Amino acid sequence: MFLAWSGQLCFLSTAGLPIMASLATESLNKLKHVMSILLALDASSSACSVALWLDGQVYSDHVIAPREHTRRLMPMVDALLAEAGITPAHLDALAYGRGPGSFTGIRIAAGTVQGLAFGLDRPVIPVSTLETLAAGAVRIHGATQVIPAFDARMNEIYVAAYRVKQTGLPGLESCAGEQVIAPELLEPVAGFSSGWFAAGSGWGLKERMPEGCLVGLEGMDTTMEPDARDMACLAADAFAAGNMMAPHEAVPVYLRDQVTSRRQ
């Protein structure tokens, strides 16, 4: 039953346009994606988004719903699975926006994915929300080098840097690790001397960043938020590469670990 149904999927993917594979010069990677069905959830920002990777086809839903993630997430998952005509048992792995972002939001995504993955006995794929945002900038704005940044409150930003892989393979490579930092202390990214894109709410604090950090900035979108559809594509790469974890390892990555001061 399941095998026959998977066969249908292969047909679908060759008929449709595989999103990540379109970036690939080599079909090997595309073949690795065959038969992978992944669900990705993100609740790390004011947006709540879900996406389903069906062997190269992506179904997704995205709403701006501040403080409503607990109410919106599961019904969005149900609707998406119904739209694609599958049940949770068909999923091969579960991806989630592991942070950085809203502490509560990334825990809702992690908790939901932990429960789903444990119940289904499937692996989990933690995906960086900053990398997800960078992938969104590649998709929406055609960027090739991206510095994604979120406003982390408390006068800090979460920031990293990525570029499209020089090999032409799908996915991004990291150019500067994730950090939480005051905008005044931001340093230029090595190799980003021109033509890079600034994505995310963190760039709303641009005026406070050293001028040297803005050299080569070519485009900016401060309204972007992570979208599970980009996360699903990154998760497909991780799945193909075997980068997965056990359900109980699906924990958030907060970056900010100083959340209280010790009693005097």
Add this chain to the structure above:
Amino acid sequence: MRVLGIESSCDETGVALYDTESGLLADALFSQIDMHAAYGGVVPELASRDHVRRLLPLIQQVLDDAGMHRTDLDAIAYTAGPGLVGALMVGASTAHGMARALNIPVLGVHHMEGHLLAPMLEDNPPAFPFVALLVSGGHTQLVQVEGIGQYTLMGESVDDAAGEAFDKVAKMLDLPYPGGPSVSALAASGAPGRFRFPRPMTDRPGLDFSFSGLKTHTMTTLKALVRDNALDEQARADVARAFEEAVVDTLAIKCRRALKATGYRRLVVAGGVSANKRLRDSLGNALHALSAEVFYPHPRFCTDNGAMIALAGALRLSQGEHDTGTMHTTPRWPLDTLQAPRAHEDS
């Protein structure tokens, strides 16, 4: 019906498996007390971060202890409130994810309903109706219980909860968090009668409590001892004893009144403070005169735990009640707004 219970409302991660036929099958608890002790109280963000690390390993442990597989579960119950919102969300999201994966019903349970039904986990469960004293770090309430979900609030603290007063007095005495056990331990070596503290709101009719003034009285007494250079170890123990006796007496007086007002013959005492030995002795004496019987949860189910959530959930889930589609967390949720179990139309 085999129900997995998940508790994550505050600083304990609790998981248990309860069977409506054969009772409690397994339970496991991870207490964060040591982690929060360094801060003198619960730090909500740290509590939430710990729940998300502990929950699945505890669920696996409970299944292993019961010799069960996750597919043996018939339903899942989780604490939906009241409690710390971030902490509640961890249990709610995990429960809903797991229930969706296993295609079984899931229900958000009221934490205090869990506490007041916890004595039903014992071999000699109380029959309805009864009066319940819910007494913990967050609550001091007297509730008239006619059946599951049929609760009438008879009285509650107008300021600090009894357990909260213990915590604050522990701080005054430089005792470690949580304050209840440490104040009681010190009080054990205190001399009776050296200090007599007031029994707040017992000199007038009514079933409400107030512990804020008692806390102030304790502070004033300690300051006077410091001023007289008389705050030695014995004096500290004597103050702890006077404070504990005042709290316990006050609780016992109000319980007696509540039983008289309802005409009921059964009292259930639940919540963290119900583990207090002096309270148990005092209630035993007070109720003997009324020919009433008092029921306590097992000591390990007096504080927060997964077993009481599995039980309360099972009593409702087995009646066909369950969440529809979406998880819910209700940080503030009055107990007397609950209703008797209701089957959903689709079940």
